[in-house]
Amino acid sequence: MSTASEQLAAASGLISLVLFLVAVVVLALLAGSFWFGARVKARESPRPRPEDQPHLPPEGAVHEIRENRESQEVPHVAKGERPLTPYELTNLQTRPSSDKTRPRWSKGSSGSFGGGGLGAH
Template sequence: MNTTVYTLAASGSALGMVVIVVGGVLITAALIYAVQYGIRIRRSEARRPGRGERPTLPESGPVHESREQRAPNEMGGGERLNPHELRPTGGTPSGDQHRPRWDSGSSGSFGGGGPA
């Protein structure tokens, strides 16, 4: 009876090893296929531009952001306007270019915990 138990245990572990090896081979094959598929896709894409084909900076140097305060457009009529009725914000530059700031010592939010 002991020999049959050892035989079953040995065959069970051998079967387990076969399953592990076959699973490992399948995973390895899937990874190799995925890499080859990625290489094929990359080759079919348009090539990257060379050094001479890339955009360059203008002669005047890099373009920087400009900030200015604009004068508000007047809302005639006293009625509430719908979004499609608003005029573009392309008003004239305001005479006062100072940006409004919060009070010193305040976080600027409601109940922000600043001094009362």
């Protein structure tokens, strides 16, 4: 063997050793992370048992109530008086509507602005 080939062989052997050590370090880090994860999981509280899960109330399932709601009217200000500020308005509540029919959109309307329909013509 020539001197040049010996120097190349020595360098590649050193590179192989470095790569092997890097691989061993990576494997040690992975094994350590699994070990640490197992320790953390062991310290956590146990999973809830089936009897700890929520149950239906004794009177059975709660059902949805459908009703139409209407809001209170915004107070009107007489002509010449100063307008009300937002701070003078209270939280406007809703109450059940006497009308039991569900409101429907007009035929051919999507019911929203820019909904893509042809709109009411």
